[in-house]
Amino acid sequence: MIRESQVWKSIFRHPMPQDRRNRIVVMLTNFFLHLHPVSVKKQGIALSYTWCMGGVTFFLFLVETVTGVLLMFYYRPTLEWAYNDILSLRDVTSLGILRELHRWGAHAMVITVWLHMYRVFLTGSYKPPREFNWVVGVILLLLTLLLSFTGYLLPWDQLAIWAITVGSNMARATPVLGHEGPGQQLLNLQGIDMITNASDARFALLGERFVGEGTLNRFYILHCIAIPLAVSLLLAIHFWRVRKDGGISGPL
Amino acid sequence: MHGSSTDISGFLGGYYLFLAAMNAVMAFHVWHNRHRVGEAIFWIVVFFGLMAAAASSLGHSPPGLPEGLRNAVNYATGPVIYSVGTTALLVLAFVLRKFLVQPRVAWILLNVSLVLMGLSMVDPNFAAIVTKPDNVPIVGLVFLLGFFTWLATAQAVKNDERLKQGLEPLEKLDNEKVLVWPDLVYTELICMVALTAFLLIWAISLQAPLEEPASRVKTPNPSKAPWYFLGLQEMLVYYDPWMAGVVLPSLVLVGLAAIPFLDFNKKGNGYYTIDERKFSYLIFQFGFLEMWVTLIILGTFFRGPNWNIFGPFEFWDPHKVLALNNVDLSQYFWIYGMGEALPKAPPGSSLVWEILYILKREWLGIALLIGYFVALPPLMAVTVFRSFFVKMGFVRFMLMANLLLFMAALPLKMVLRWVWNLKYIVSIPEYFLNF
């Protein structure tokens, strides 16, 4: 009945994918399925070969996006509210489990992206013609870590600010651009240091001389907008290249 | 810290029940599918042993490790034992890989490690660290890495055997094409459902951590970076922040991105193999497993207050003092070697003189570094790495040589520290330039 209706037919332009023809058509006419090719080598999709790790990482990214957006409804990135909002996610909000899903999903994503890289290396899948996609992957790896790092600050508890303090202290020592980095003295104008603790790489990262409200704002925007956008763009390229490079790798 | 062993006995009961069930399935599998009765009986015995452990755990007296053993482990734990030990284990695993990947051996190893984990959990100090919510994923990482390393190595060993006989790798046998709907789409669907279930269970059973509100005056001891950066924090023991926090991480990324352009070996593209690409395999495994993952494990589970190393069963005592007097190379040379004071520009001298004096003070370290990074690569090119140099050309070879030397510099510095308490090879605090 429903499948005979005009509405259904306007969405799915073919019968159920139960015969060969329709199984091909479904892949070509469905936006989401269109990420895939129509047919693949059996070896390439064997679980023992890919461990499904790229796919799992992508799925975790989607989980993080959905739970993250929902968490944004409950969270205000200010000194006054950040900690209390997280606290009430734990104690009051009925959907508080979103926070657990989001945090454990983030840990899991870091782990699966490493495992994915590990698999790609061990199968030699970075070799021609897939060199560039490996490089895209390395950037995705960095962005995944940065996503996790920026998110770590948001609960604004002791764990958060001290982890970020330890992590960002290193930027103080950036060569030339950190105020305690080698070559820091190089940038000076008529004897006036250009690189101080209020103008160096660490300051740019934190927006302040220490981890404070300015940092919270910066990390919030990086975490919720800037990095996810960059990841999405690179993922699009990554997936597109997987197909353009001849699908999942296999013996030549 | 005390008496918490009863709190986790319920958890341990479930844990042993799960392990017992695993072995029951295994016993059934070898008996039913493989018709190996003797082996099945063995796993049944293991099953009963685990059931007994589960029973006593549920009766609030979970089995643990003897105190003497725990003390011995604590006593032995130290940077040297840890680093040399893990490296030795990895080398051993590599050499014995044909033996270790056999399913039976792997299953025994899995059982042993899981049981050891269970026995250790009874120790309150061990449990306190391992069950810290943010540390739980790292325990998962260790087991996942173990599993996937086994999976990859098992396939590589099989393929290497076949390749030696002139056959194609196993992956080639499955070369026929299948339709994505249903073959891939359904796999993906099942993966998504399983993963969602897994995440939900994890989220329900383990609460996300939330400590006291942030305070800039109360510094926790130890202060740790997020776990995935603990390898970098560990490098801070041996390097200044500009190296450990900026230069080396950048080089890790550059080095990773450069792999496809440095590895000129055309073999081993698209299938598991070790023999056909031993060099790149070993370098990557060393970099990833030893210099990244084991440093994270060290930083997470063994580094306590004041960044001291603690044994897995040791109480994290903030007052534990370790005498640390590390000495710079220049001090070794001038003070101990020449019996003089460190060269120092007379007060009021010009910048140029100051720099010249610094160069004089640090000449040995600077010469060593130049030797290591500038003279060694050409030397490598004409000796051990001759064939590499010929195939790679000048630029690519130099890039690879320098990346490798940077990578090797960390273990080298570790050894120098342990053996001679060497702090910096070049130490120019005037310009924040210590190496």
Ligand code: HEM
């Ligand atoms: C957010 C992170 C990432 C996601 C979501 C992702 C996703 C994927 C997916 C779905 C595939 C298809 C095959 C498979 O599932 O294994 C793939 C392939 C690939 N990925 Fe990633 N990836 C990520 C990060 C990386 C990283 C860190 C690297 C390497 C440094 C990498 C390198 C590659 C390469 C070279 C391929 C092609 C491999 C082949 O054809 O066998 N990716 N990726």
